Amino acid sequence: MSKSKYNPNGEKVSIRDVARAAGVAIGTVSRVLHDNVSVSSNVRERVLDAIRQLKYEPNKIAQSMRLGVTHTVACVTRDISISGFGTIVNAAEDVLRSRGYTLLLAITDERKEREIEVVRVLTQHRVDGIIMTTSSEEDIELADMIRNLRIPVVLLDRDIPRELDAVTIDHRRGTAAATEYLLRLGHDNIALLTGRPSMRPARERIAGFEAAYAAVGRQPNPSQIRVGGFSADYGFREASALLSSSSRPTAFIAGGMSMLPGLLRAINSNGLKIPDDISVIAGADSDLALLMAPAVTAVRWSGSEEGRFAVELLLSRLEGHKGDPKRVMLDTELVIRGSCAPTTKRRK
Amino acid sequence: MSKSKYNPNGEKVSIRDVARAAGVAIGTVSRVLHDNVSVSSNVRERVLDAIRQLKYEPNKIAQSMRLGVTHTVACVTRDISISGFGTIVNAAEDVLRSRGYTLLLAITDERKEREIEVVRVLTQHRVDGIIMTTSSEEDIELADMIRNLRIPVVLLDRDIPRELDAVTIDHRRGTAAATEYLLRLGHDNIALLTGRPSMRPARERIAGFEAAYAAVGRQPNPSQIRVGGFSADYGFREASALLSSSSRPTAFIAGGMSMLPGLLRAINSNGLKIPDDISVIAGADSDLALLMAPAVTAVRWSGSEEGRFAVELLLSRLEGHKGDPKRVMLDTELVIRGSCAPTTKRRK
DNA sequence: ATGAAAGCGCTAACAT
DNA sequence: ATGTTAGCGCTTTCAT
Numbered sequence: 001m002s003k004s005k006y007n008p009n010g011e012k013v014s015i016r017d018v019a020r021a022a023g024v025a026i027g028t029v030s031r032v033l034h035d036n037v038s039v040s041s042n043v044r045e046r047v048l049d050a051i052r053q054l055k056y057e058p059n060k061i062a063q064s065m066r067l068g069v070t071h072t073v074a075c076v077t078r079d080i081s082i083s084g085f086g087t088i089v090n091a092a093e094d095v096l097r098s099r100g101y102t103l104l105l106a107i108t109d110e111r112k113e114r115e116i117e118v119v120r121v122l123t124q125h126r127v128d129g130i131i132m133t134t135s136s137e138e139d140i141e142l143a144d145m146i147r148n149l150r151i152p153v154v155l156l157d158r159d160i161p162r163e164l165d166a167v168t169i170d171h172r173r174g175t176a177a178a179t180e181y182l183l184r185l186g187h188d189n190i191a192l193l194t195g196r197p198s199m200r201p202a203r204e205r206i207a208g209f210e211a212a213y214a215a216v217g218r219q220p221n222p223s224q225i226r227v228g229g230f231s232a233d234y235g236f237r238e239a240s241a242l243l244s245s246s247s248r249p250t251a252f253i254a255g256g257m258s259m260l261p262g263l264l265r266a267i268n269s270n271g272l273k274i275p276d277d278i279s280v281i282a283g284a285d286s287d288l289a290l291l292m293a294p295a296v297t298a299v300r301w302s303g304s305e306e307g308r309f310a311v312e313l314l315l316s317r318l319e320g321h322k323g324d325p326k327r328v329m330l331d332t333e334l335v336i337r338g339s340c341a342p343t344t345k346r347r348k
Numbered sequence: 349m350s351k352s353k354y355n356p357n358g359e360k361v362s363i364r365d366v367a368r369a370a371g372v373a374i375g376t377v378s379r380v381l382h383d384n385v386s387v388s389s390n391v392r393e394r395v396l397d398a399i400r401q402l403k404y405e406p407n408k409i410a411q412s413m414r415l416g417v418t419h420t421v422a423c424v425t426r427d428i429s430i431s432g433f434g435t436i437v438n439a440a441e442d443v444l445r446s447r448g449y450t451l452l453l454a455i456t457d458e459r460k461e462r463e464i465e466v467v468r469v470l471t472q473h474r475v476d477g478i479i480m481t482t483s484s485e486e487d488i489e490l491a492d493m494i495r496n497l498r499i500p501v502v503l504l505d506r507d508i509p510r511e512l513d514a515v516t517i518d519h520r521r522g523t524a525a526a527t528e529y530l531l532r533l534g535h536d537n538i539a540l541l542t543g544r545p546s547m548r549p550a551r552e553r554i555a556g557f558e559a560a561y562a563a564v565g566r567q568p569n570p571s572q573i574r575v576g577g578f579s580a581d582y583g584f585r586e587a588s589a590l591l592s593s594s595s596r597p598t599a600f601i602a603g604g605m606s607m608l609p610g611l612l613r614a615i616n617s618n619g620l621k622i623p624d625d626i627s628v629i630a631g632a633d634s635d636l637a638l639l640m641a642p643a644v645t646a647v648r649w650s651g652s653e654e655g656r657f658a659v660e661l662l663l664s665r666l667e668g669h670k671g672d673p674k675r676v677m678l679d680t681e682l683v684i685r686g687s688c689a690p691t692t693k694r695r696k
Numbered sequence: 697a698t699g700a701a702a703g704c705g706c707t708a709a710c711a712t
Numbered sequence: 713a714t715g716t717t718a719g720c721g722c723t724t725t726c727a728t
Contacts, residue, residue, distance in 0.1 A: 012416075012498070014705055025715045030707055038713055055496075060472045061418065062705035064409045065720050068360075072452075072473075081438045081651075086429040093455045097466070102473055104420075105453040107441045118445070124408045125420075125450055148403075150360070261635045268641065287609045288636050293616065303429075362721055373699045378723055386697055410721035413704050 013054045021050035033058060064126065073314060074104040074122045076115065076132035077156065084257040084284055084303055088156065091307030092131060099315060101128070110135045110230075116145055127151065129314045134158055136198040152317035154310045158200050159327070165313040167306055167328045171201050171255075171283070174299035174332030175208030176215075178253050178281045181297075181334060183216055186343035187251040187279060190220065191242050193263060194255030194283070195230035202227055205255040205283060224249055235262025243270050243278075250343055251279035260288055260296065275341035285335065294338030301332045361402045369398035381406060412474065421662060422452040422470045424463065424480035425504065432605040432632055432651055436504065439655030440479060447663060449476070458483045458578075464493055471497065477662045482506055484546040500665035502658045506548050507675070513661040515654055515676045519549050519603075519631070522647035522680030523556030524563075526601050526629045529645075529682060531564055534691035535599040535627060538568065539590050541611060542603030542631070543578035550575055553603040553631060572597055583610025591618050591626075598691055603631035608644065612636075623689035633683060642686030649680045 015033075019026040024043055031039045032047045039047075050056070064070040073096055080086045093103045104127055106118040112135050122130060129152045134142055137160035146153055147161050155166035175192070182190050192209050195202040206225060213220045224247075226238040235254060242249055243266060252267075254260045260282045272278050274294060282289040282298035289296035309328045316326075363381075367374040372391055379387045380395045387395075398404070412418040421444055428434045441451045452475060454466040460483050470478060477500045482490055485508035494501055495509050503514035523540070530538050540557045543550040554573060561568045572595075574586040583602060590597055591614060600615075602608045608630045620626050622642060630637040630646035637644035657676045664674075 012705095016705075026706080027708080027716075028714060031714085034707085040713060043714080057468065057472050059474060059705055061409055061412045061474050062720090063707080065413050065704090065722095066706045066708085068720075070409065079434075079438060080428055081431050081434040083429050083431040083434065086427075086431065086434045089453070090427060090429045090455055093453060097454070097469075102469060103453050105437070105441060105451050106445070107438055120405065121445075121450060124405050126407060126409050261639055264639045268639070288639060291609055291612045291616070291636060292640065360721095363723095364721075374722080375700075375724080376698060379698085382723085388697060391697080407721055410704095411723080413706095413720090414722045414724085416704075 013056050017054055018050045018056050022046040069128055070126050071100055072102045072104055072127045074127045074130045076106045076108060076118055076130060078108055078110045078133060082258045087303035088307040091304035092311050095308050095311045112142055128318055131310045131314060138198045152314055154314045156310055163325055165326045167309040169301050169330050170332045171204040172208035175205040176212040177334040178299055179209050179212035182251045185340055189249045190251045191224040191249035192253045192255055193226050193235050193238050193259055196227055230256035232258045232262035235259035236265050239263045239266035253281045253283055255283035257284045274339050279340035296339040297337045298335050299332050300335045301330050305330055361404050365402055366398045366404050370394045417476055418474050419448055420450045420452055420475045422475045422478045424454045424456060424466055426456055426458045426481060430606045435651035436655040439652035440659050443656050443659045460490055476666055479658045479662060486546045500662055502662045504658055511673055513674045515657040517649050517678050518680045519552040520556035523553040524560040525682040526647055527557050527560035530599045533688055537597045538599045539572040539597035540601045540603055541574050541583050541586055541607055544575055578604035580606045580610035583607035584613050587611045587614035599627035601629045601631055605632045608636055622687050627688035644687040645685045646683050647680050648683045649678050653678055
């Protein structure tokens with residue numbers, strides 16, 4: 001059979017083997033592979049047959065080498081065991097695949113050294129572009145490294161470096177709406193748990209929080225704004241501390257993707273009941289928020305859109321689009337559920 | 349400055365540019381790159397300098413071309429917005445990175461055509477190995493396709509094709525323990541919601557379910573075993589149907605990674621209370637299970653270990669290990685929380 | 697210790 | 713319409 005004839009050891013079959021089997025030159029094989037017009041249907045058939053016989057798969061490594069593009073895009077992010085991130089990556093993969101790209105994934109654990117190392121390796125792999133979150137927008141070394149990249153980069157929920165495209169979330173409006181809602185329910189001691197202001201999502205949430213207070217002529221108590229990290233553990237620690245402090249908040253805003261679990265743990269272990277003892281708003285929606293009893297009021301946006309837009313921005317650059325940095329900001333919506341109660345109704 | 353001298357357009361810098369800048373042959377540059385002994389410290393320094401000056405990054409595409417390996421591994425899975433899958437992929441990426449590999453990710457949505465297409469593309473990218481779940485262990489075409497791959501494949505929670513390495517989970521024991529526990533609480537009408545038996549996790553759960561019944565000399569009612577899919581939606585639909593059937597179960601086992609959300613939705617919308625009206629066990633642990641009030645009793649295993657073992661098996665093959673298929677089965681543990689009550693205590 | 701050169705698989709420019 | 717060939721960046725063998 002032709003397989004043993006032209007590819008005796010069952011080894012890797014190359015375009016050369018196909019050419020030999022079809023009795024044509026390799027250039028011709030390449031032509032049929034790329035639907036190039038100038039090839040007779042007779043020859044085309046023979047080549048296609050040989051390809052099937054030999055189970056030939058074009059070598060994209062060699063193509064990349066020759067063409068200077070790899071048709072790969074990397075996504076660099078903190079932790080995809082957080083389902084919000086998974087949703088973004090999922091959506092990104094979907095549109096990338098449908099456009100002929102393959103996704104490389106790198107997890108950074110929000111650590112700068114990892115981010116730098118990982119981007120270096122991706123550069124060596126000659127990915128065509130990168131979609132990423134960074135652990136800090138203030139770090140010069142990080143910013144320089146990204147800026148000096150020779151390939152387009154799209155930021156996820158970051159807006160520095162300014163010269164890059166980015167898709168961001170309107171956390172400011174989301175958090176303002178959440179705060180306003182709590183204020184209207186009579187809460188005047190609201191705690192905001194979020195990450196470090198060196199990251200946009202935290203900055204924006206804080207700004208929204210303060211804006212809502214300002215809109216009613218007040219100011220939040222700075223000690224009720226906790227800005228140490230986006231992790232569930234941080235949420236747990238700070239919530240625990242606040243709950244046992246003398247000025248215990250009557251409401252919490254969990255300003256991060258994985259902060260609600262930590263906050264709930266703290267509330268549970270204090271034996272508090274939502275919403276009777278304490279009101280809660282999640283700064284990101286999740287199954288957990290939706291399915292708790294009572295369900296948790298949440299600031300919602302579409303992670304799928306976030307992923308999709310990021311890819312669109314990137315692909316547009318890869319297709320040669322020049323011009324100023326593009327920013328896409330996604331709306332947020334306050335989904336009111338059962339986790340907040342008016343203060344007047346509160347027992348004690 | 350040397351940058352403009354040797355790399356005038358600020359374009360891609362190659363080993364040739366480095367060689368020129370250092371005044372040596374490209375072979376020599378390659379030698380210092382690979383810590384090859386035979387290079388004088390004098391020359392080595394000059395080369396290293398040039399590399400720094402030019403910000404040279406070796407081209408892994410060219411290396412792959414030359415060496416025939418890409419140092420990339422793909423993970424092919426259903427949906428990483430499910431946090432259980434994210435945990436596996438996270439862990440896999442971590443050990444891959446630490447061993448010098450880069451992860452490619454492909455999402456299949458559990459659809460056969462996608463699995464086939466995606467594996468073809470990954471083959472073209474010449475990934476060194478693949479870690480994957482398949483949508484069916486009975487599909488001949490799928491099995492053949494995987495078997496004919498020229499690279500090592502490690503299955504995640506599947507055991508067919510038999511000739512492949514795999515890491516599996518002891519769902520049988522986990523589900524048996526869950527069932528036994530419910531039986532001991534007095535439940536005799538337990539529903540099992542799980543996926544199609546063409547996938548190992550479903551088969552094993554059913555087997556465990558039946559084994560636990562058999563151990564007390566009974567048999568489950570076949571109509572209480574629903575085996576149509578692993579999705580939250582499926583869980584919701586079947587749970588809803590069962591809850592409004594004449595022989596409403598007194599307990600549910602949600603046998604899948606994302607089935608608990610669906611089940612809880614159904615229970616909520618029926619206005620039922622856990623555990624008073626209905627007992628629930630999750631077939632996989634999650635934040636949701638942990639943080640519900642009451643917390644949901646769950647069958648737990650380590651997704652991180654699953655990901656890590658899968659990579660270890662794969663790397664061992666990549667390092668040349670021959671021999672029979674290796675199987676690693678991870679233990680499960682029934683974590684008892686507050687979502688199950690004895691039947692005698694049930695109101696009604 | 698270092699240089700020179702072949703060749704990995706492919707595409708595209710150039711011949712015919 | 714088809715064949716031939718240079719060259720993408722690299723590693724490694726063979727000289728020297």
